[in-house]
Amino acid sequence: MAIITFTLPDGSTRSVEASPGISLMKAATSNLVPGIVAECGGNASCATCHVYVVSDNPDLVCPDGSVEDEMLDFTAEPRRPESRLSCQVEITESLDGLVVEVPEAQV
Amino acid sequence: MSAPGVVVIGGGQAAASTAITLRQLGYGASITIVAEEESLPYERPPLSKGLLVDPATPVTLFDADVYDAQDITVLHGVAATAVDPLLHTVTTSDGGSLTYSALVFATGSRNRTAPWTGADLAGVHLLRTRADAEDLGRELRAGRRVVVVGGGFVGLEIASAAASVGCDVTVVEVGPQLLGRVLSQPLADVVADRHRDRGVRVLTGTRVAALDGDDHVTAVLTDHGRLEADVVVVGIGAVAEDSLAGAAGLKVDDGIVVDDHLRALGHDDIYAVGDCARFPESGSGRAIRLESVQNACDHGATVARAIAGSPAPYQDLPWFWSDQGDLKIQVAGLRLPEDQVHHLADDAGRHAVYAIREGRLVAVETLDWPGEHLAARRVLAANEFIPAAAIQNTSLSALLRARRSA
Numbered sequence: 063m064a065i066i067t068f069t070l071p072d073g074s075t076r077s078v079e080a081s082p083g084i085s086l087m088k089a090a091t092s093n094l095v096p097g098i099v100a101e102c103g104g105n106a107s108c109a110t111c112h113v114y115v116v117s118d119n120p121d122l123v124c125p126d127g128s129v130e131d132e133m134l135d136f137t138a139e140p141r142r143p144e145s146r147l148s149c150q151v152e153i154t155e156s157l158d159g160l161v162v163e164v165p166e167a168q169v
Numbered sequence: 170m171s172a173p174g175v176v177v178i179g180g181g182q183a184a185a186s187t188a189i190t191l192r193q194l195g196y197g198a199s200i201t202i203v204a205e206e207e208s209l210p211y212e213r214p215p216l217s218k219g220l221l222v223d224p225a226t227p228v229t230l231f232d233a234d235v236y237d238a239q240d241i242t243v244l245h246g247v248a249a250t251a252v253d254p255l256l257h258t259v260t261t262s263d264g265g266s267l268t269y270s271a272l273v274f275a276t277g278s279r280n281r282t283a284p285w286t287g288a289d290l291a292g293v294h295l296l297r298t299r300a301d302a303e304d305l306g307r308e309l310r311a312g313r314r315v316v317v318v319g320g321g322f323v324g325l326e327i328a329s330a331a332a333s334v335g336c337d338v339t340v341v342e343v344g345p346q347l348l349g350r351v352l353s354q355p356l357a358d359v360v361a362d363r364h365r366d367r368g369v370r371v372l373t374g375t376r377v378a379a380l381d382g383d384d385h386v387t388a389v390l391t392d393h394g395r396l397e398a399d400v401v402v403v404g405i406g407a408v409a410e411d412s413l414a415g416a417a418g419l420k421v422d423d424g425i426v427v428d429d430h431l432r433a434l435g436h437d438d439i440y441a442v443g444d445c446a447r448f449p450e451s452g453s454g455r456a457i458r459l460e461s462v463q464n465a466c467d468h469g470a471t472v473a474r475a476i477a478g479s480p481a482p483y484q485d486l487p488w489f490w491s492d493q494g495d496l497k498i499q500v501a502g503l504r505l506p507e508d509q510v511h512h513l514a515d516d517a518g519r520h521a522v523y524a525i526r527e528g529r530l531v532a533v534e535t536l537d538w539p540g541e542h543l544a545a546r547r548v549l550a551a552n553e554f555i556p557a558a559a560i561q562n563t564s565l566s567a568l569l570r571a572r573r574s575a
Contacts, residue, residue: 092231094239096193101466103212107490107499108463109543129497129539136543136569169485169550 064158068095069116071166080153086162087111087148097164104149106130111148112137114163122151139165172198173268175476176259178249178413179275180204182212182462183443185230186469187273192239194477201242201267203249203259208299209233210243214462216302217326218492222334224306228299252417254436271438271476274414274425275469278407278444278460283318287380293401296323308400311335316389316398318377320347322491322498324404325364329494331400332369339370339396341389346373350406351489353504355512356522356534363496363536407460409445422447424458429482431472440475442468450503451484457503461489486550488542499542502532502549511557513564523560530555533565540566 066089067077080089090098090111099110106129115122123143124131130150134141148162175191177184180202188200204210211228219226236243248262252272259267280295282288294305305327309315315331317324320342332338340347346357347364361371372393380401381388389396409424419433420426424447426434431448433439441448443465447458467485474481489500504510504524508531511523519538524531533545544566548555559568 092235094189094193094235099466101463102490103214103462105214105490105492106539107492107497108488109539109546132540133543135540136547136566138547169546 064153064155064160066153066157067159067161068113069161069163070095070097071164080157082152082154084153085149086113086146086151086153086157089153090148090162090164095164097166097168098148099168100149102149106133106147106150109133109137109147110168112139112165112168113146113148114142114144114165115146115151116144116161116163119156121156122146124150137165138167138169173257173270174198175200175271175273176267176269177202177273177275178252178259179277179410179443179445180206180210180243180245181275181277181443181465182210182230183277183465183469184273184275185210186466187275187442187473188241188469189231189235189239190470190473191477192241194473194479196473196477198270199242200240201244203244203247203261203267205246205248206298207246209236209245211299212462216299217296217323218330220299220302221306221309221327221330224303249413252413254417254419254439257438269438271440273472273476274411274433274439274441274445275443275465276410276413276445279410280403281406281408283377283380283403283405285377285379287382287386288403290380290382290386291384292382292386292399293380293403295403296327297407305400305402309334309336313337313399314397315339315400315402316341316396317402317404318389319404319406320344320349320371320373321404321406322348322351322489324402325360325493326491327402327404328364328369329367329496332367333494336400338368339372339398340364341375341377341391341396342371342373343376344373347371351500352498352534353510353512353522353524355510356498356520356536359514359520359536360493360496360498364493367494407444409447409458411445414441414445422456426456430475430480431468431483432475440472442472448483451482459487461487463488486546488546490542497537497539498535499539500532500534501542501545504532504534508532509557511560513560515564521564523557523565525557528557530557530560530565544569
């Protein structure tokens with residue numbers, strides 16, 4: 063299990079337990095974390111699960127030239143170096159303690 | 170007895186979106202989902218894609234413990250049999266009766282059935298539910314001859330899945346182009362060529378006359394000849410599941426007719442969401458009905474906000490996607506047949522078609538170009554005026570990037 067903490071736009075936080083193997087998006091939606099819409103269900107089709115991953119773990123950087131990389135250029139809230147589509151981030155034990163910032167808007 | 174709360178009829182994605190959003194907004198009264206299917210609400214998009222080739226593909230939206238923790242009651246395998254808008258009651262097939270303070274129809278749509286002789290033969294499939302997808306998936310095995318009737322999104326997704334496991338696949342479409350309801354001809358022609366490149370036989374302008382076979386289907390008879398078949402999949406569209414609403418006296422017209430707040434006409438406490446709702450398009454007011462996951466989710470959220478005390482008109486930009494093997498088709502906005510189209514293709518094989526109405530960009534269709542799709546969603550959702558001339562020689566994504574660095 064990994065504990066992931068989501069920081070919401072109003073400054074509040076939500077910590078959830080996530081099983082390795084599921085996506086960061088699923089960890090958020092199955093715990094009803096607000097602000098992660100995920101309409102396409104994890105297909106990298108909709109870009110409504112944008113988050114900022116607060117970490118210097120190089121494994122968490124969006125792969126260059128991926129579909130995700132292309133979509134992040136046009137998310138509702140501006141892209142930052144730590145931007146990810148949470149459906150493309152797989153939970154591992156090593157992510158225990160990760161802090162994830164949820165942007166103001168998705169669509 | 171607790172105070173009446175929300176009753177949602179239907180157990181799909183629009184129902185789940187309504188119920189979960191209500192709780193996220195702090196709605197405190199009871200919420201009951203009347204779900205005819207035995208399973209918990211699940212995602213439908215994977216049924217015609219991943220689930221066909223991998224039955225282990227997860228599709229359940231929320232596990233049972235989420236509904237328990239949120240105090241949302243899901244009645245499985247129970248159908249709503251009658252609604253009384255005056256008494257505010259829903260009668261159910263298990264003999265029960267539910268009282269509501271707000272009622273949400275999320276009854277979805279049902280497949281248009283095949284009108285041909287032989288449509289009831291074994292080996293002829295329709296796809297709507299998870300069980301349908303599991304049945305069909307078991308039939309898709311290498312070497313089998315699969316005929317898909319209907320060249321829409323679902324038909325082509327099924328064709329791609331079948332081809333990917335080694336089936337010999339033919340798509341039969343009665344219209345002059347594939348995807349006639351959802352894509353412009355220039356992009357539909359590119360998609361048809363890509364499917365042909367991948368070994369799928371694509372027959373447009375071909376009408377099915379009958380299905381042949383004794384017990385099990387053996388062939389599809391068309392006005393252009395006989396197609397031998399081991400498996401036939403019929404994907405010729407859907408109609409709104411609105412009979413219960415009609416019987417309750419609500420206005421229906423292939424869909425429950427609702428106002429811009431998604432309220433049934435003349436009923437302040439009855440809503441319709443997702444596939445079953447015929448609603449006014451934002452801006453034009455044209456009554457439309459959409460079958461998409463975006464529509465299901467966003468309708469549900471809009472109605473949840475209304476019930477929780479923050480009503481607002483529904484204005485979300487429609488968008489669609491279809492993954493067909495390695496092809497990614499995305500559409501933002503609604504094109505009309507009379508719109509002008511401008512087709513842009515680049516060296517990497519990416520395509521965009523821009524629909525122009527009265528000199529203004531109104532919809533964008535893309536193939537394998539997710540960045541362009543997102544750029545289109547940005548400008549169309551913001552109602553930004555993009556003159557046709559601005560995208561005559563460049564893409565929207567290039568335009569937005571240039572604007573940023575200016």
